[in-house]
Amino acid sequence: MTYQHRILIVDDDDMTRKRLTQLLKKEGYAVSSTDNGANALALLAKNPHDLVLSDLLMDQIDGLELLTRIKAQFPDVEVILITGYASIQTAIEAMKKGAYHYLEKPLRPDEVRHLVRRAVEKRQLQEQVKTLKTRLMAQTKEPLLIGQSRKILEIVDLLKQVAQANCNLLLMGESGTGKELAASLIHYHSRSRDKNFLAINCGSFAEDLLANELFGHEKGAFTGADAARAGLLETASGGTLFLDEIGEMPPSMQVKLLRAIQQQEVIRVGGSQPIPIDVRIISATNKDLKKAVNEGRFREDLYYRLNVVSIVLPTLRERKEDIPLLANFFLSRLAKRSGKRITGFSDEVIEVLTNYYFPGNVRELENIVERAVAMTRKDTIQLADLPPDLLEMKVFSFVQYDANIKPLREMEQDYIQWVLDKVGRNRTRAAKLLGIDRSSLWRHLKSFEIED
Known part of the structure; x- marks a missing residue:
């Protein structure tokens, strides 16, 4: 049976709660909701949840206070704050208190889906790393080939x-x-x-x-x-x-x-x-x-x-979905060895690692994480902590995984597809990055039969 991730919505606006509940249930999540922070804490104590989406401005217990209490009582639960009065200062304060991210009203369904998916993936990674550590600390000496791919x-x-x-x-x-x-x-x-x-x-x-x-x-x-x-x-x-x-x-x-x-x-x-x-x-x-x-x-x-x-045995680039899990596993072990409190990686770092070719495979990934742990001065690994040569690489790589050299037309098609994916299928932004106008991009899409 497939595990359903549990999400709690906390908002004193009935319409917002209803819309978010419908949206997230359609995505396959188990969703519960309440209109105040006190009830939210009671629900979390009664049933484990993976993620809380909370409004920032509420009576009695506001979003920031609820975030603080959740992190104190349920540290593994991820929190996304919702605000109609977004500001840089509010976002910084929320992130410092441990929020995964924040959403600005009016809510955009695609943004909600994206952030919720990423937060749930992070929570899932934490659980997988915890399971691996438990197995390693157990009496069994079974070797572990780490991965879920x-x-x-x-x-x-x-x-x-x-x-x-x-x-x-x-x-x-x-x-x-x-x-x-x-x-x-x-x-x-x-x-x-x-x-x-x-x-x-x-x-x-x-x-x-x-x-x-x-x-x-x-x-x-x-x-x-x-x-x-x-x-x-x-x-x-x-x-x-x-x-x-x-x-x-x-x-x-x-x-x-x-x-x-x-x-x-x-x-x-x-x-x-x-x-x-x-x-x-x-x-x-x-x-x-x-x-x-x-x-x-x-x-x-x-x-x-x-x-x-x-x-x-498969290369690491053939099982890219295992890279975040492996990276977090190595981070947990190496951070403990170094005596540093490092909670994870920034989204940008995970993206760079996932798109890297890894000629040295898992051993190279462990080496990169070990270096990052030694270099970082923060509680999360940032881009600046990665090796300089890794950051200088082009994210779109022309290295081929087989011996066949692709024709120029096919490489052009791959690159346009990659740019579209990076900008969320936004044609205007894609055309600007490609250095062409929208009509030229449209002709390329039609020529290559790329669906948009």
Whole structure:
């Protein structure tokens, strides 16, 4: 069953309450209303609400006083103030007291819908972050792939499904998409979850050192080998070994790894006695491993041994709807670590982050948030706290997500569509920003068959 967000309308004008109630019920919200602040506080105490829309000027308890009491008693509830006497000073005071935003009478339905949707989304994010923190603080050590998008939820379901099959897996995806986290999630849901989960980056070691790490060594195998040492394949026996950047493994090491997988045994460096192993191998790469096979840089027989099941992890730009949730999750954790009280991001920051390409994916987002926490002097992250190169980027990007180069006409169509979306489909403003008159814009719209 889909959760209905609850909204409380507080206004001493009967007509305003009625219109807002009808408007928001049509949008699918559960709406209740009252004509005074005292009743509003009683209703909030009785039933949880996500958002309050309150008139500013009311008898006994006015909007600003109601806002103060709501934030004191129900700090997670968002508040939007309604005023017929809007002023900059009133808006500043309301925002300082914790209001999400304010609406000016006469109310415009589109503006009401937009602000309510954004406020509810913020409230939803807060709840999701709170749930994630609760899970992290619980006794369970389950790894978390954070997100609510269809793509990431499908990936999590798939990872849990293949966890039960004791076969080798190949995880593919760009750097920073969470391949090691996915591997640890598979191990957690496998039948060998109580055994070791070990990881190594195959691109971080020279060949001799990698052999020593994977296979171990006997006493006296080389200078400084004062005692025998088990390698990762041996130590992880019964559990899972994660081989990151498997495509960087030298050819000679590929031969040794293939033999270990086929024979289910290892021979330590400097030794001669085979040691039986039973280990599940999860490999990961951000390269085209099949292409490497075709070019002779990676052994085909090893490729098929490792790639019993392959899973491609989505990039962050493929699941943009998860960016606000991830950003708020990182902010909550990093702000606590720094000792700062930071409540969230400005709408402009969320817009910039959502429109950014993120070549470094989730790892880059975490880095950006960490920098913003260090730089900010306010209780919300502002544009000035973001890296300068991020702010200098054009919001409309010509970077393509596939290898095909779009024709100029198609790029022009995309840009006009993007500008229209940014100005709320206002043709006059769009034409001004595009540097053309309205009749020229109309001809473009007709030519491109863009609906308005």
